[in-house]
Amino acid sequence: MAGTRKPLIAGNWKMNLNHLEAIALVQKIAFALPAKYFEKVDVTVIPPFTDIRSVQTVVDGDKLLLTYGAQDLSEHDSGAYTGEISGAFLAKLGCTFVVVGHSERRTMHGETDEVVLAKTKAALRHGLTPIVCVGEQLDVREAGDHVEYCTQQTSASLAGLSGDELSKVVIAYEPVWAIGTGRVATPDDAQEVCRAIRGNIASVAGDEVASHLRILYGGSVSSKNVAEIVGKPDVDGALVGGASLKADEFATLSAIAAGGPLP
């Protein structure tokens, strides 16, 4: 992580925790992370849609410094799209971030780079910060094509965005083979791809935009490995799945990303 970029720790709860459990978890995380940590790290939680209003109430009521977001949004703003959620609704609920193109949505819901791009544009239209996910499958990694694959996926998922728009995006590199498997990429693996993604952004938007862009790593991040991963120069934080569901663990890894001390 370079000095000019503040690390971001984002806890993607996936389809876990109801709204009552969400309130309890947010309160525990907040209790474990007093204000001093937020000078050095941004911490956000990404609960299911049905929890967001409850999380908003706790964050606003207790004036918490952690932010929150959503796991997906519609590429459309309103209309006959049953089951979809507009970015306008998320903005109204005070969301800061929205995850776009997570590999679970790309794989299970057939989201293409074109859909990811449309959703990224929708997020930006509504003043949300998209966390755009890219990452290779195991066969791509084993063939040694992961760098090219991820830079191409990044280009296609962000195609045509202006430098100003790109400066409002967060990218998350999540090798699919490391998600939920306990098989974490090495810090050097994460650095290799994050560096290439930054270079790719620099080639289309210039060094200034690229040098301010936050690029996260995701895939089996925990308090045991986060220090080494975010210690790499082009890795600016983590998108955390399983370890974000336990308050102590999530607070500890956030504190480590802040440079300590442990809570």
Ligand SMILES: O=C[C@H](O)COP(=O)(O)O
């Ligand atoms: O969005 C988070 C990632 O999919 C990582 O999940 P994980 O930390 O459970 O491997």
